[in-house]
Structure formats: C-alpha cells, structure tokens
Amino acid sequence: MQDARVIVALDFDNIDTADQLVAQLDPSLCKLKVGKEMFTLFGPEFVKSLVKRGFDVFLDLKFHDIPNTVAKACKAAAEMGVWMVNVHASGGDEMMKAAKKAIAESSHPQTKLIAVTVLTSMNDEQLNKMVPNVTPAQQVEKLARLTAESGLDGVVCSAKEAVMLRGQHSDEFLLVTPGIRPAGSDVGDQKRVMTPVDAINAGVSYLVMGRPITQADKPLETLQAINHSINA
Numbered sequence: 384m385q386d387a388r389v390i391v392a393l394d395f396d397n398i399d400t401a402d403q404l405v406a407q408l409d410p411s412l413c414k415l416k417v418g419k420e421m422f423t424l425f426g427p428e429f430v431k432s433l434v435k436r437g438f439d440v441f442l443d444l445k446f447h448d449i450p451n452t453v454a455k456a457c458k459a460a461a462e463m464g465v466w467m468v469n470v471h472a473s474g475g476d477e478m479m480k481a482a483k484k485a486i487a488e489s490s491h492p493q494t495k496l497i498a499v500t501v502l503t504s505m506n507d508e509q510l511n512k513m514v515p516n517v518t519p520a521q522q523v524e525k526l527a528r529l530t531a532e533s534g535l536d537g538v539v540c541s542a543k544e545a546v547m548l549r550g551q552h553s554d555e556f557l558l559v560t561p562g563i564r565p566a567g568s569d570v571g572d573q574k575r576v577m578t579p580v581d582a583i584n585a586g587v588s589y590l591v592m593g594r595p596i597t598q599a600d601k602p603l604e605t606l607q608a609i610n611h612s613i614n615a
C-alpha cells in the first residue's frame with residue numbers, strides 16, 4: 384500500500400459528521416488527524432476507534448509544559464496506538480528529549496514524535512510581537528535544529544520553509560505542513576500557505592489539510608483530486 388501523503392484534519396464538533404466523512408475514506412487515501420477540539424469533546428475512545436479502523440492517526444495535542452508532564456502525556460498518547468504525536472519545540476530540548484524517551488519506553492515505541500516550530504497562522508508581524516527582529520523562516524530554522532538535536536522524527540512547519548529545511552536535514556527528517564490550500568481556495572486564518580503540488584515539490588513529507596477537504600461539497604472527490612495531483 385502506498386504511503387498516503389495527505390493527513391485529513393478532523394476538526395468537527397459533532398462525532399456523527401466526523402464518522403460520515405471517515406466512512407467514505409480509507410487508509411490508502413489518507414491519514415487522519417485528531418486535534419484539540421475533537422479530543423476535548425470525544426476523548427481517547429474516538430481516537431482508538433480510528434486506530435481500530437486501520438488509519439494512521441496523528442494525535443495533534445501540541446503538548447507544551449514541563450518535561451515530566453509532557454513525557455507522561457506523550458507516553459499516554461503513544462499507548463493509544465497512534466501513528467504520530469506532537470509537542471511545541473519552544474518547550475525546549477530537555478522537554479523534547481524527555482518526550483522522546485517516554486515514547487521509546489512505552490508499549491507503542493513506534494509512535495512518531497514531531498515538534499511544532501512556528502504556527503502556520505503566524506506571519507512576520509504576528510511573530511514579531513513575541514520574538515522581535517526574527518522572521519518566521521529564521522525561527523523555524525532554529526527550532527528545527529533544536530528538534531533534530533533532541534532526536535525527534537521531524538517538525539511541523541509551513542511548506543514555505545520546506546526547501547530550506549530539506550537542505551539542512553536528512554531525507555528521513557519529517558516535514559509535516561499545514562497551511563495547504565489548493566489554488567483558489569479560501570485561506571481562512573492561515574498565513575503561510577502553499578498549494579499541495581508546490582509543497583510536495585518543496586520536499587514536504589506529509590500535507591495536513593482540514594477545511595479544503597472537510598468543508599468541500601464532495602470531500603472524497605476533493606481528496607482524490609489532490610492525491611492525483613501530487614502523485615502525477
């Protein structure tokens with residue numbers, strides 16, 4: 384089975400709506416992401432039900448806390464059988480190493496661990512209110528280096544930084560990029576965006592896509608068209 388490159392973000396407040404979409408999909412077409420909204424509403428049972436249906440699940444809870452707390456949360460996440468979990472790189476290398484070790488020692492050590500660098504909803508202006516005189520690309524570069532040095536599997540970044548990071552890290556280092564928008568689709572709250580084809584050409588490993596697929600009139604056809612465009 385070909386490794387699906389699109390991760391569909393299930394950001395729904397209603398489990399039936401999510402289930403209706405998932406019923407149309409299969410693990411050869413996409414992976415699935417459960418984030419803060421659905422996990423808060425429906426908890427581990429929903430996540431486990433997707434794992435049971437054979438999907439690679441990215442549990443996107445973006446942990447950011449002291450090392451001991453994040454390590455325990457990552458162990459708990461891995462033991463749900465998920466494919467991937469994430470933390471914020473700005474939590475620091477001690478936190479990331481503790482998280483990595485906790486997953487390695489868990490009952491599901493194959494769970495991948497990646498770190499969020501700079502959120503794709505941030506542009507220069509937004510970032511400068513927190514970290515003055517640094518561009519998103521410079522901040523991503525710095526945090527990606529810290530992530531790699533901490534032994535993690537990769538980063539969440541925008542596709543805009545992918546070419547730079549591919550030149551600095553091994554081919555195995557995962558670049559997972561939200562902020563993906565097919566040409567002409569609504570950008571919404573995302574700021575650093577790119578089309579699926581451009582992102583793949585830039586060296587991205589996995590594309591995270593929510594609304595362009597989940598809010599489409601025909602989500603399955605939209606996903607198939609995206610898959611076709613990136614595999615062409």
Ligand SMILES: O=C(O)c1cc(=O)[nH]c(=O)n1[C@@H]1O[C@H](COP(=O)(O)O)[C@@H](O)[C@H]1O
Pocket residue numbers: 392394418443445469499501502503504539540561562563571573591592593594595
């Ligand atoms: O970690 C993430 O998945 C993430 C990081 C980031 O920098 N930006 C970002 O949009 N995300 C997530 O990716 C998804 C993007 O959804 P859409 O903007 O609807 O395609 C959402 O579930 C976000 O929570």
